[in-house]
Amino acid sequence: MDQSCQKEKSTKVLEIENLVKEYLVKVSLVSKEPFRAVDRVSLKIPSGDTVGLVGESGCGKSTLAKCILNLTRVNSGKVIYDGEEIQNLSDSEFLPYREKMQMVFQSPLYSFNPMMKVGQALMDPLRMIRHLNHREREEMVEYYLNLVGLDPTEFVSKYPNEMSGGQLQRVGVARALAVEPEFVFLDEPTSALDMSIRGQIVNLLLELQEKQSVSYIFVSHDLRVVRYIANRVFVMYLGEIVESGSKEDVFERPLHPYSRGLLTATFLGSKRRTDKKIEIKGEVVQETNVGCKLYNRCSYAKDRCKEEKQELKDVEGGRLVRCWRALEI
Ligand code: ADP
Ligand code: MG
Numbered sequence: 089m090d091q092s093c094q095k096e097k098s099t100k101v102l103e104i105e106n107l108v109k110e111y112l113v114k115v116s117l118v119s120k121e122p123f124r125a126v127d128r129v130s131l132k133i134p135s136g137d138t139v140g141l142v143g144e145s146g147c148g149k150s151t152l153a154k155c156i157l158n159l160t161r162v163n164s165g166k167v168i169y170d171g172e173e174i175q176n177l178s179d180s181e182f183l184p185y186r187e188k189m190q191m192v193f194q195s196p197l198y199s200f201n202p203m204m205k206v207g208q209a210l211m212d213p214l215r216m217i218r219h220l221n222h223r224e225r226e227e228m229v230e231y232y233l234n235l236v237g238l239d240p241t242e243f244v245s246k247y248p249n250e251m252s253g254g255q256l257q258r259v260g261v262a263r264a265l266a267v268e269p270e271f272v273f274l275d276e277p278t279s280a281l282d283m284s285i286r287g288q289i290v291n292l293l294l295e296l297q298e299k300q301s302v303s304y305i306f307v308s309h310d311l312r313v314v315r316y317i318a319n320r321v322f323v324m325y326l327g328e329i330v331e332s333g334s335k336e337d338v339f340e341r342p343l344h345p346y347s348r349g350l351l352t353a354t355f356l357g358s359k360r361r362t363d364k365k366i367e368i369k370g371e372v373v374q375e376t377n378v379g380c381k382l383y384n385r386c387s388y389a390k391d392r393c394k395e396e397k398q399e400l401k402d403v404e405g406g407r408l409v410r411c412w413r414a415l416e417i
Pocket of ligand 2: 146149150151194275
């Protein structure tokens with residue numbers, strides 16, 4: 089079955105403006121305090137574009153996904169899709185966007201109903217696509233399972249716990265793509281896959297983008313994959329975007345000390361490594377100072393960094409960096 093002609097190319101833009109998400113966390117037996125997991129994040133993704141989102145574990149990537157996909161309420165800021173504000177909609181108000189905006193979850197096992205066979209888990213979301221009878225939906229399930237390299241005759245009747253993490257991750261990708269979405273948040277979609285399948289899935293995503301202008305936010309610890317698939321890259325640290333720019337700019341010449349540390353660690357030994365090795369010291373700690381959140385870990389920090397809030401600044405034609413010292417170090 090050829091899916092390629094079924095859907096017109098999307099021309100829709102996803103915009104995130106100053107998004108803030110705080111969780112209430114226990115600080116003692118009786119009291120809770122807000123913890124800011126996403127801190128005034130703004131970004132814009134035109135249709136057909138891929139944004140790579142990178143940063144250490146715990147920096148707020150999955151929380152950002154949940155805010156965009158209306159899986160949690162945001163404290164402030166906006167998520168705008170095709171000109172409409174969609175943050176904090178009720179489930180029924182969000183329904184028209186459910187089909188268009190999909191997510192591939194970081195932990196595939198938790199994103200499937202353990203009591204539901206794979207075939208059913210894929211069939212259910214297809215109800216959102218009208219005018220498909222049962223047989224046509226079955227055909228679509230087979231088509232998408234084949235596309236992610238899983239044999240339908242073997243897998244439709246399996247339960248999630250009968251599959252490996254990598255197989256389930258591929259079902260997650262099939263489930264997201266089968267409804268022919270316009271936007272997909274891919275949260276570590278290839279982490280459980282071995283290298284050959286990883287390349288296959290990434291190429292599938294790119295092919296689909298070519299056909300349908302679907303836009304992606306792609307999160308991965310594998311920065312090589314991010315460099316391959318993304319057009320623009322956002323670097324996140326403790327809830328904040330600290331740098332963004334074209335992938336060439338950010339990967340070839342990272343400006344923020346944190347990006348430089350992150351990318352140097354990955355590309356050390358490759359030809360494209362940054363010239364000067366920068367190390368980020370110690371563990372991630374939630375900073376209480378008013379200034380830069382990286383203050384305690386940054387070898388370039390000065391008193392001013394601790395005392396003054398760092399804003400995200402355009403340093404050269406759309407290249408945004410949150411560091412006073414970015415251009416001098
Ligand atoms: P990432 O996906 O980048 O690893 P997350 O978005 O999962 O980061 O988490 C960001 C921060 O928010 C972490 O410090 C995490 O512990 C915290 N966090 C995530 N979910 C919750 C929750 N439901 N309640 C409280 N804190 C949370
Ligand atoms: Mg995550």
